[in-house]
Amino acid sequence: MSPVHPLDEAATARAVIDGNGSLIRWSEGAHRLLGYAAEEVEGRPAVDLLAPAGDAPPLGSTGDRWNGVLALRHRDGRVLPVWLLAHRLEEGGDWLLLTPLDGRASRTVDDPLVRAALAQAPCAMAVYDERLRLYGINDSMSEVIGLPEDRIRGLRVSEIGDRRAGEQLEREMAAVLASGRGRDVETYARSGGEERAHHWLARIAPLTDTHGRVLGVCVAAHDFTEQYRARKRLQLVNEASVRIGTTLDVTRTAQELADVCVPALADFVSVDLLDPPENGGEYRVEPPTAPIMLRRAAHRSLREGIPVVEPGDIDVYPASSPQADSLIAGRPLVAPNAAGTLQEWLSWDGLRGKRVQEHGIHATMSVPVRARGRTLGVAVLSRFRRPEPFTADDVLLAEEVTARAAVCIDNARRFSRERQTALALQRSLLPQSLPRTAALEAASRYLPAARAGVGGDWFDVIPLSGMRVAMVVGDVIGNGIQASATMGRLRTAVRTLADIDLAPDELLTHLDDLVVRLSTEAGSEGTTGEVGATCVYAVYDPVSRRCTLASAGHPPPLVLPPGGPPRQIDVPPGPALGLGGLPFESVELDLPEGTVLALYTDGLLESRERDADTGLRLFCRALEESSPSLEGVAHAILQALLPAGGAPDDVALLLARTHGLASSDVATWDIPADPALVAPIRKQVADQLEVWDLTVATFTAELVVSELVTNAIRYGEPPIRLRLIHDAETLICEVSDSSHTAPHLRRAKTFDEGGRGLLLVAQLTQRWGSRHTPEGKTIWAELSLLGEE
Template sequence: MSPVNPSDDAATARAVVDDSGTLREWNEGARLLLGHSAADVVGRPAAGLLADRPDGTVPGPGDERWSGTLVLRHRDGRTVSVWVLAHRRPPDGGGPGTWLAVTPLRHDPDHSDDPLVRAALTQSPCATMIFDDRLRLRGVNDIMARLLGLPADRLRGLRPTDIGSKPRHAELERHMRQVLATGLGHDMYAHLKATGESRAHAWHARIAPLTDAGGQVRGVCVSAHDFTEQHLARERLQLVNEASVRIGSTLDVTRTAQELADVCVPTLADFVSVDLLDPQEHGDDPPAVPAPPVGLRRAAHQSVTPGCPEAVAEPGRLDVYPAGSPQAECLVAGRAVVAAVPSGDLERWREWDPVRVRRVEEYGIHSTMSVPLQARGTTLGVAVFTRYRRPYPFTDDDRLLAEEVTARAAVCIDNARRYSRERETTLTLQRSLLPRWLPPTAAVEAASRYLPAARSGVGGDWFDVIPLSGMRVAMVVGDVVGHGIQASATMGRLRTAVRTLADIDLPPDELLTHLDDLVVRLSEESGDNGAGEVGATCLYAVYDPVSRRCSLARAGHPPPVLVPPDGPPRQIALPSGPPLGVGGLPFESAELELREGSVLAFCTDGLIASRDRDADAGQTLLREALTAPAESLDGTCDRVLHALLPPGGAADDVALLLARTRGLPPGQVATWDIPADPSLVAPVRKQVIEQLSAWALLEASFTAELVVSELVTNAIRYGSPPIRLRLIHDTATLICEVSDTSHTAPHLRRAKTWDEGGRGLLLVAQLTQRWGSRHTTEGKTIWAELGLLDEE
C-alpha cells in the first residue's frame, strides 16, 4: 500500500484479512469505528467482529471484489452497521493473497455547491472522478459510478487503492501524486473490462490538476474516455501496414503463406491456417471457382499456443473438403464465411471430420472465419482464422480486415507461384542444355558443379569438356548476361556454337572471334524483337596430353587458377579480351606447359564476386580453398563451394569446372618424317606394322596399314613437304595423323564409275571411327581414329 497521511488514516477504516479469515492489518480508522486497537484484533479471526451475517452473497474463491453492508460489534457491545468495500490483493513476495476491506468514516454530503466539484462535474462530458489534495474521493458522476459498479455516495472519502487493488489502481494513484506535485496533467491508457461489460474496452484517462482562484493546486480530476473504436481502427491499420511489410519478403510460396499466418496471430486470431490448391497439370492456373469437393494442401499455420497443438493437418498434408464445409463454401461464394460454434454453424463437421470436432471441443474454439485467397481472377486457396482464447466472435470489421490482409497475401503468393513455375521451367531448360556428364578423356580428369541463383533466378552460366582430335581436349566456361528463359536459351545457342567451332579445331583466339560475331548477330536480332542486347563472357582452353601444352583465351571472363602438383595455387596471367558482343576487337591466346597432375580451375563470376566482396577477394578465397589436398576433384568442388558461397546460396549463377591434366608417355607416340616420294610408301607401311607389333596391336594392323597408306599417299600427291606421320596409341584408340605444309584440306566426295581417284577418303571414313582435318600454323593435319576395343 502507498504511504497514508495520518489524517487520512483516521478518515477511512481499513482492515486486511487473509484467505484463512485472520486479521492481518488494522488502522486508526478501524479503531475509531469499532473501538478495538490493533493489538486486540490482529492475528485473530475476523468473523469475531461480526454481529450478524452480511447481507447479500459473500465473496467466492474466484471473486475479485465484494461490497455490501456489514453489522459489526463495537468494543463496548453495541452494533455498528457499516457499508464495506472489499477487494482481493495479489500475493506479496510469494505469500498468500489477502482482502482489503475499507469504509469511509465521514460520509461527506454531495458537494454540488462546492465550486471545485461543480466545475469539474458540470464541465466533464465523460466519466469523471474528483480527488482532493490528499487523494480522497470528493465526487464522482453517474457515468463513472456505473463503470465502477459501486454506489457514488458510498465511495466518497476513498483513495484509488481503496477502490481496487489491481496494478492500474496503484499506477493511477502514483500519477495523481505526480500531478499534485507538478501541476502538470498526465495521460493513462488501459485496456480493461468495466463492471457489467461483456468485453474489454480501450480507455484513455486524463489526469488534470484542479486549481483555485490563486492558481494553487487543490485537487485532481480524472476523466476517462472510451476510445475503443479508435484503438481498433489503429490496430487494423497497423496490421495492414505490417502485412504489407512482412508478407512477400521472398518469392517462396510456403514462406509467404507462413508470413500471412505469422502476421495475423495474435492480432486477429488465435490460430491461422493457410491451405493452397495444388498446381494444375502442365503448369496451368487453378480454376477461378473450384467445385467441391476441394483438395487443399496445408502450406502453413501459426498459433498463440507454442507448437500449434490445435492443428489437425501438418504442413504438406492434403485434405479434401466436401460441399457444406466452410472452406468449400468460401471458395464457391468467393467471399469470407464466418462460422460460430454456439449458433451450430460447425455441426456439419461431425459428419465428415470428427477429429476437427474433437479439437473444437478440446480447445473451446467458438468462431472461425474462412477467407478465399484470390489474385488476378485466380483462386489459390483458403486462409482460416480461428478464435478460442479471445472470447469475442469475429465482427464485420474483422472480416473486412481479414479480406484486406489475405488479398495482399494472395498477390504475393501468386507472384511466388508464378516465379516458382517460371524458375522450374528455366531450370529444366538449363539442365537440359548443360552436359549431363563429362566425357572421359585421356587428357584430363574433370569434375564440375552448377548452382542456380538463390534469389534472382536461373541465369546463363555453362561449362563443357569437348574431346578433340589427337587426344586433345577443349575446356570451356561461359556466362550469359541476365537471368530467365531468355538467358538459358542464349546459353544453349552459344554452347552449341562453341562445340561446332571446336569440332573444326579452331585455335582459342579464333574461336572466340567467331563466337563474338555470333553474339553480335544475336544482339541485333534481340534488339529487333525488343528483347534487348545480348552479352556474354567466355574462357576457352585446349590441352594436348602429348606435348602437355595448354593454350587459352578469354573474353572478359575471370582468369583460371592453376594448382601445380607440388606448389601453391596461382592465377594464370592471361590477356583479358573484351566481353562477347562488343565486336571488332581482337582476342589473344596464351600458351603454357603443364606438368602431369596439374589442376586447372575454371569458374564464373557468381562464385568469386558478391555484394560483400569484390572479385579479387573472391579469387584469393578460391586459391585458399584449392590449397588443401583432396582425394577427388568432386570433393574439391564441394569444398570450394562451401568456402565461397553464403549459407543461403549465391546471388548469381555459379559454374565450376576442375580438370586434372594427364600426360601421354613418349612410348605411346611414334613419329616419322616422310620423304615426298611415292615409292617410299611401302617401307612406311612396314615401319607402321613393326610399331604396332611392339605395341601388341597386330590385330589392328590391316586397317591401320590401309589408312596410313591412303593418308600418306594423298599427302605426297597433293600436299607440300615436309610430311610427317604420327601414331598415337591409347587404351581404346589408335590415332593416325599425317601433317604437311599445304593449307588445302581434302573433301569427302562420291567417286563416279570411271573416276581414278576419290575413293581413298571414302575408304578411310568407312574403316575408322571418325576422321577429319585441322589447320595448324605450319599447314594442316589429316587424322583418323581407329577403335581398338571393337577390334578385340
C-alpha cells in the same frame, strides 16, 4: 498494497477471499471497519462475518466485478450495512473486496469551482487529492466507471476499476504530483463492468492553489477505441505489405501471413492451400466442391498443442467445415453467428472439437485465399486469449491482409513453376556426364540460385583431335527460361566451333558474332534485345602439356600446380560476348602433369557477407587443402564458399586434373614429297605398331596412313609430317603439310581412277577431320582399339 502509497491502506477496508470462500488477507482498514484483527479472521469462512439471515454476494456468477450492500457483523455484535466493491484477482480464483472508510478527502479545494468544472466538462473527468484518492467525478465519468460517486469517493484508481491499468495510471498520476507537469497516458482497460475493454487516452493535469502548490490531479478520460483500432488496422495492413512476400517461396509466404496475423488479429492462424494443378496448369475460376483436399502450408499459435495438422500434411475438409464452407461460398465466414455455434461448425471432426474446448477457442473466422479470380486456399483465424468476438471490421481487415498474401502466394507459385521449368530445361541442356579422356580427369557442379530465377550458367568438356581436350564455362546474362534457352544455343555453338578446331580467341570471336545476332533477333521480336554472356575457353594438349586459354569478360580460372600454391591465371579478360567488333587474346602456359585447373562462374565468389578478395582466398584454400579426389575438391569448394541457405546466383564449377602422354606413346616422321616413299613409310608405321604391341591395328593403320600421306604429297605443300599417337583406347594418325586448302570428301563415279581415298578413310576409322594450324593444316583420323583382338 498500493505501489504509490504503501502506508495509506487504513483509508480503505480490504479483504481477499480465495476460491473456497475463506478469508486469506485482512487489511488494517478492515480492522477499523469491523473491529477484527487479521489473526482473528484470516483462514475463516467469509460467511462468518455476515449478519444472521444475510445473503452472501454471488461472486461466482457476476463476471469479474460485483458491488452491493451487505449486512456485516461487527466484533462487538453490531450489524453494519456496508457497500462493497469486489474484483476478481485471478481467473476462477481469488476475489478482492473493498469499501472506502473516508468518503471525504483530507484536503479540499474550492468546491464551487471544482463542481462547475466537473459538471460542465465535455468529457469524463475525475479529481484526485494528494493521496491519489478520489475527490469527485462528473456524470460522464460515473457512467464510464459504472458506479455512483458517493460510493467510490476516497478510493484509488486501482481500487475502482481494472487493477493493472489502474496501477499504471497511479504511477503516472504520482509523477504529475511530484513534477507539477501534466502528461498524456494511453491505456487499455474494461470499464463499467463491460466484457470488452476500451482504449483510453487519459490527460492528467496538476491542480494547484494560488501559491502554485499542487493539491491534487485532474484526470480527463477520452475513449478513442475506434481511432485506436483504425490505427492498428492501418499498422497491420502496412506491416503486412512489408512482411508478406519477402521471398518467392510459397511456404514462406504462407508462414508470413500467419505470423502477421498472430497476435495482432487472432491467437491461432492456419493457412491451407490447394495443391497446384497437374502439368503446371492454372487453378480453376469456379469455386471448388466438397470434400476439399488441402495441404497445410503454415500455422502460428500463441499456445502449443492446438494444430491438428502439421505443415506439409494433407487433410480432407467436408461440407460444414470452416474451410470448405468459406471456399464454396467464396467469402469469409465467422462463427459463432446467427446460423449456428462454433461447436456445430466443428462437429464434423471430433478431435478439432475437443481442442476447441480444451483451449477455450470461442471465435473462428475462415477467409478464402484468392488471387486473380482463382482460389488458392483458405486461412482460418481463431481466438482463445482475446475475449472479443470477430467484428465486421476484423473481417474486412482479414480480407485485406489475406488478399495481399494471396497475390504474393500466387506470384511465388508462378515463379516456382517457371523456375522448375527453367531448371528442367537447364539441366537437360547441360552435360549429363563428362567424357573420359586420356588428357584429363574432370569433375563438375551446377547449382541453381536459391531464390532468384534459374540463370544461364553452363560448362562443357569437349574431346578434340590429337588427344586434346577443350574446357568451357560460360554465364548468360539474365535468368529464367530465356536465359536457359540462350545457354543451350551457345553451348551448341561452342561444340560446333570446337569441332572445326578453332583457336580459343577465334572461337570466342565467332561466338561473339552469334550473340550479336541473337540480340538483334530478340530486339526484332519486341523484347529488350539485350542478350549477353561471359565465357572462358581453354584447350589442353597432353602431348605438349600446354594449355591455351581465352576469356570473354569471364573470371580468370585458377590453377594448382603439383606441390605449388594455387593462383589465378593471368588471362586477358576480353570483352563480354555481345558487344561485337572487339578482339580477344589468347594466353598459353605449361601445365605439368597433375595440375588442377578450376573454371567457374562469378556466382561462386559473390556474397553480401564478404568481398571478392576474401572469397578468392577461401577458394584457393579449399582448392589446396581438399582431398585428392576431384569430387571431394568440388564438394569442399562449394561448402567453403556458399552460404547454408544456397547461393544467391547460379554456380557452375568445372575442375580438371591434367595427364600427359609419354613420349614413347608418340611417333613422328618427316616425309619428303616423293610418292615412291609411301611404301617405306607404311613399313615404318607397321614396325612402330609392333613396338606398341598394336599389331592388330596394323592393316587398317597402313591403309589410312597410305591414303593421308599420298594426298599430302599430291595436293599439299612441304614440309610434310606424320605423327602417330595412342593410348589404351585410340590410335590417332595425323598428317600435316603447309597447305591451307582443306580436303573434301566426295563420292567417285564408277569408272573414276581416284577420289576414293578420304571415303575409304571415313569407312575405316572411328572419326576423321582436319584442323588449321599456324603452319598450314593437319588431317587426322582416329582408330578405336576397343574390340581389336
